[in-house]
Amino acid sequence: DVKVTQSSRYLVKRTGEKVFLECVQDMDHENMFWYRQDPGLGLRLIYFSYDVKMKEKGDIPEGYSVSREKKERFSLILESASTNQTSMYLCASSLRSGAGAGELFFGEGSRLTVL
Amino acid sequence: SQQGEEDPQALSIQEGENATMNCSYKTSINNLQWYRQNSGRGLVHLILIRSNEREKHSGRLRVTLDTSKKSSSLLITASRAADTASYFCALYSGGGADGLTFGKGTHLIIQP
Numbered sequence: 001d002v003k004v005t006q007s008s009r010y011l012v013k014r015t016g017e018k019v020f021l022e023c024v025q026d027m028d029h030e031n032m033f034w035y036r037q038d039p040g041l042g043l044r045l046i047y048f049s050y051d052v053k054m055k056e057k058g059d060i061p062e063g064y065s066v067s068r069e070k071k072e073r074f075s076l077i078l079e080s081a082s083t084n085q086t087s088m089y090l091c092a093s094s095l096r097s098g099a100g101a102g103e104l105f106f107g108e109g110s111r112l113t114v115l
Numbered sequence: 116s117q118q119g120e121e122d123p124q125a126l127s128i129q130e131g132e133n134a135t136m137n138c139s140y141k142t143s144i145n146n147l148q149w150y151r152q153n154s155g156r157g158l159v160h161l162i163l164i165r166s167n168e169r170e171k172h173s174g175r176l177r178v179t180l181d182t183s184k185k186s187s188s189l190l191i192t193a194s195r196a197a198d199t200a201s202y203f204c205a206l207y208s209g210g211g212a213d214g215l216t217f218g219k220g221t222h223l224i225i226q227p
Contacts, residue, residue, distance in 0.1 A: 004157075033214055042118070042203070042219035043158075058214060090157055101146065101207035101215055106157035 006107035019078040021110050023091030030096035032074035037088040081114045117141050119204040119218035127224040134191040136221040138204030145209040149189050152201045199225045
């Protein structure tokens with residue numbers, strides 16, 4: 001079974017802190033994604049990556065950056081956390097397919113609270 | 116990127132009944148997927164239906180797609196308490212990336 005592991009289920013940080021959210025997948029997937037989920041807004045795509053060292057902005061990249069130095073690992077970075085970044089963060093991965101987007105495999109989520 | 120819109124936002128039914136939820140969208144899609152999310156957990160893929168398909172089944176799940184009406188429905192038959200979850204439709208409209216756009220979800224409660 002594909003496993004997507006997010007390093008922390010719950011984090012509490014202070015405004016202005018630098019925050020790293022780590023995600024590792026074990027199925028050699030090319031694509032990796034970071035979404036945030038907020039009540040009433042659903043899931044929104046922050047960044048995605050389709051290869052090592054490649055990254056593309058999603059719908060809400062402001063205030064975030066990402067790093068993909070190895071195929072299995074995709075990190076989300078909040079350079080200076082703010083209270084409006086309090087959210088559930090979900091990492092996902094998928095195989096790259098010429099037939100269009102396939103199934104996404106999600107991690108369990110990281111619930112971040114910024115005080 | 117377009118977002119699917121699920122309807123209803125919330126649904127409460129008795130165990131054993133069927134549950135139907137709908138997803139509407141605005142522009143053409145390559146495929147549409149349905150996911151389930153249990154409270155506080157990640158999403159789990161249920162079914163993918165391509166734009167040239169009209170219906171797919173998986174166990175107690177049936178998904179239909181009507182591209183002329185730009186809508187899809189997810190039917191869960193003989194519901195169980197364990198089906199209590201939020202259900203999301205996700206759209207893939209094509210292009211260079213394989214990211215999906217998710218709707219806001221339908222929260223389904225199965226009453227025992």
